[in-house]
Amino acid sequence: MKKVLNTVNKIVKVLKKIESNNEAKSLCKVYNITKAKFNNWRKKYSRMETHQLQRIKELEEENRTLKKMYADISLDNSMLKDFVVMLKDLLGKKS
Known part of the structure; x- marks a missing residue:
């Protein structure tokens, strides 16, 4: 193999x-x-050198973490925008 x-x-x-x-x-x-x-x-x-490789590994891990955080925040933002639109529709219908 x-x-x-x-x-x-x-x-x-x-x-x-x-x-x-x-x-x-x-x-x-x-x-x-x-x-x-x-x-x-x-x-x-x-x-x-070994310390350079370790630093690359740390930066790659930090990059993965930041990408995940960005994805989570983008999803939260999208949900909040949808919620605001829904609230505007509900409040507009009551007036």
Whole structure:
């Protein structure tokens, strides 16, 4: 079964393993990545230190949290707008 690379830490570990080994082609095959993807990852992640990776992870988590908060607030806002329209209709009918 092919291995799945879904986190920055895993990607960096694989990059280091591939770069330390002359068998890049076979390791790319093991991890089911193309040479182009390997080169892109190498440009993006190979020079990163552990603290930088941790910071990226923290920022990604914060981004997910903020996106969820935004979605919740947008839904609340939409419901409140609908409620205001409904109240205006009810008050308009009573006058």
